[in-house]
Amino acid sequence: MHHSFLDSLSVLDSPLRRLDPRAKLAGLFFFILLCVTTPPDLYSAFAAYLGLELVLLALSRLPWRQVARRMLIVLPFILVVAAFLPFFKKGGGSYNLGPLSFSGHGLMVLWNVAAKSTLSVLAVILLSSTTPFPDLVKGMRRLRLPELLTSLLSFTYRYIFVLTDEVQRMRRARDSRGWSGRWLWQARTIGHMVATLFLRSYERGERVYAAMLARGYDGSLPLIYDYSFGEAEWAFASLVVLFPLAARVLSYGLG
Amino acid sequence: MHHRPAIEIRGLTYEYPEGTRALDGVDDGVDLIVEEGESVGVVGPNGAGKSTLLLHLNGILGGRGEVRICGLPVIKENLKEIRRRVGLVFQDPDDQLFSPTVFDDVAFGPLNMGLSREEAAREVRRALAMVGLKGLERRPAHHLSYGQQKRVAIATVLSMRPDILALDEPSSNLDPRARRELAELLQGLRVTKVVVTHDLPFVFEICERVVILDEGRVAADGGAFDILSDEELLSRHGLELPYGFYPRGEDRREREGRRADLD
Numbered sequence: 001m002h003h004s005f006l007d008s009l010s011v012l013d014s015p016l017r018r019l020d021p022r023a024k025l026a027g028l029f030f031f032i033l034l035c036v037t038t039p040p041d042l043y044s045a046f047a048a049y050l051g052l053e054l055v056l057l058a059l060s061r062l063p064w065r066q067v068a069r070r071m072l073i074v075l076p077f078i079l080v081v082a083a084f085l086p087f088f089k090k091g092g093g094s095y096n097l098g099p100l101s102f103s104g105h106g107l108m109v110l111w112n113v114a115a116k117s118t119l120s121v122l123a124v125i126l127l128s129s130t131t132p133f134p135d136l137v138k139g140m141r142r143l144r145l146p147e148l149l150t151s152l153l154s155f156t157y158r159y160i161f162v163l164t165d166e167v168q169r170m171r172r173a174r175d176s177r178g179w180s181g182r183w184l185w186q187a188r189t190i191g192h193m194v195a196t197l198f199l200r201s202y203e204r205g206e207r208v209y210a211a212m213l214a215r216g217y218d219g220s221l222p223l224i225y226d227y228s229f230g231e232a233e234w235a236f237a238s239l240v241v242l243f244p245l246a247a248r249v250l251s252y253g254l255g
Numbered sequence: 256m257h258h259r260p261a262i263e264i265r266g267l268t269y270e271y272p273e274g275t276r277a278l279d280g281v282d283d284g285v286d287l288i289v290e291e292g293e294s295v296g297v298v299g300p301n302g303a304g305k306s307t308l309l310l311h312l313n314g315i316l317g318g319r320g321e322v323r324i325c326g327l328p329v330i331k332e333n334l335k336e337i338r339r340r341v342g343l344v345f346q347d348p349d350d351q352l353f354s355p356t357v358f359d360d361v362a363f364g365p366l367n368m369g370l371s372r373e374e375a376a377r378e379v380r381r382a383l384a385m386v387g388l389k390g391l392e393r394r395p396a397h398h399l400s401y402g403q404q405k406r407v408a409i410a411t412v413l414s415m416r417p418d419i420l421a422l423d424e425p426s427s428n429l430d431p432r433a434r435r436e437l438a439e440l441l442q443g444l445r446v447t448k449v450v451v452t453h454d455l456p457f458v459f460e461i462c463e464r465v466v467i468l469d470e471g472r473v474a475a476d477g478g479a480f481d482i483l484s485d486e487e488l489l490s491r492h493g494l495e496l497p498y499g500f501y502p503r504g505e506d507r508r509e510r511e512g513r514r515a516d517l518d
Contacts, residue, residue: 134355134395154355161397162349207350210315214343215364215411216335222366224359224375 009062009129015232016060016130021139023233024131027240028123034244035119040112046119048247052240053122060130070125074117081113133157138225151221159204167197259326261419261447262289262312268471269307269318277307277318280472284320287466287473291325291418294448296458296479299468300493305423305451306346308468312421312449313341325418339368342412342446346424348396348404357383357399357407358392364415375414382414383407386440402433406440419447426457455494459483459502467492480504 010017038045057067085106092104141150170193179189266284269277278285289295297305310316314329314337322329324337345351354360361382365375383389386406396404405425412420426434438460441448452458458465458479465482467475469492475482482488483502489495
């Protein structure tokens with residue numbers, strides 16, 4: 001198995017790809033913060049956010065189709081809210097769709113969730129698809145996130161596929177010996193597999209730690225950072241923070 | 256100057272935390288001296304204590320007895336220097352390579368030694384060139400072939416310019432070509448080598464001296480040809496030459512002649 005679903009697109013060269021990950025991390029973080037705190041009825045502000053993201057998407061040279069496919073992960077959230085729509089409290093007028101009736105208030109909640117989750121997820125996709133994961137983690141470290149957290153992320157990135165490969169080998173060995181998964185007594189096997197996986201991972205952890213010690217590890221992972229925070233980074237960060245901020249303030253006037 | 260062997264092990268025994276004892280075949284423990292520039296193959300059946308011995312060379316394990324590396328005793332105060340001098344390569348590249356990219360992994364040792372990033376980057380380029388993998392810096396280890404992973408694992412210690420290379424089962428799971436490339440790579444490295452393995456032809460190829468470790472003691476120690484051609488000795492210690500393989504003294508002499516020509 002490969003890392004492809006994580007950051008396969010991050011090899012594409014683009015102005016966004018070359019930016020210091022810190023600018024993208026901090027800028028898009030504040031962008032999302034601004035977005036989710038915007039009152040849902042400031043429609044023109046949301047239009048401005050989307051416009052900004054589309055400009056960034058064009059700059060990133062990411063294939064639209066794949067971005068759209070990744071966007072699908074917001075759908076379940078929107079659908080859950082939509083399913084509860086008829087039960088929202090009344091108010092703000094009512095609308096009928098066949099036998100169902102929705103309140104204007106409920107529709108506003110749906111719009112709120114749909115717009116904000118879509119915009120936020122698109123921002124995260126812009127970040128993760130233009131930044132190789134190792135660089136993203138290094139950016140986090142340079143932004144002073146706790147090293148425990150960033151090391152954890154970095155080891156997860158390194159070992160998640162080692163683990164999934166191990167699970168797959170175990171499943172093949174299990175199924176080769178006639179395991180059907182149809183009977184309740186076979187559930188024990190799952191428990192054994194989980195325990196085995198835990199033990200193997202634990203032992204691997206010890207070997208990895210020994211390998212780290214063998215090369216002089218003293219409690220802190222070294223960090224080589226190839227980016228610098230220059231004009232382009234300041235320009236990007238101010239664009240993704242100031243433009244939506246201005247749009248939000250102005251749209252109070254527009255309503 | 257006083258004579259200092261590369262590795263000096265005297266009276267070593269070890270007891271694992273759970274109580275299993277290793278290297279306890281004789282009462283006074285294991286003795287082993289490796290001279291500078293030697294290539295020593297440590298062979299023996301499973302559970303003989305080979306890997307345990309290896310982990311003592313840089314103080315990952317600390318048993319009873321004395322271990323000295325280039326005259327330096329393996330004690331806490333010397334660990335930093337000793338871990339620079341002893342490049343330990345683990346059997347499974349998934350254990351050795353724990354960083355997100357090849358570059359980060361090969362730079363790990365040099366940066367821990369306190370090199371600047373420019374110096375470390377230079378060491379990375381040098382080490383990757385030595386193992387024939389230039390240009391793979393940005394790749395995640397997971398995307399490399401197994402043979403490439405093994406060679407990157409060796410590069411991660413070559414970047415620290417070790418005096419001693421200690422390898423645990425370097426040839427395991429390699430296909431024939433990757434195995435031959437690894438043998439050629441190791442032959443080309445002019446450092447003291449300790450190779451722990453079951454792969455007797457591999458040992459014959461890269462080591463001039465062979466030590467048989469069995470039941471926690473040194474059962475035999477001598478020239479590679481003398482030990483590996485003694486089938487009776489091998490079988491007494493659970494070792495067998497692969498079918499169709501017979502070490503020939505001429506091969507060794509021929510190769511050593513070639514090596515002497517290179518010097």
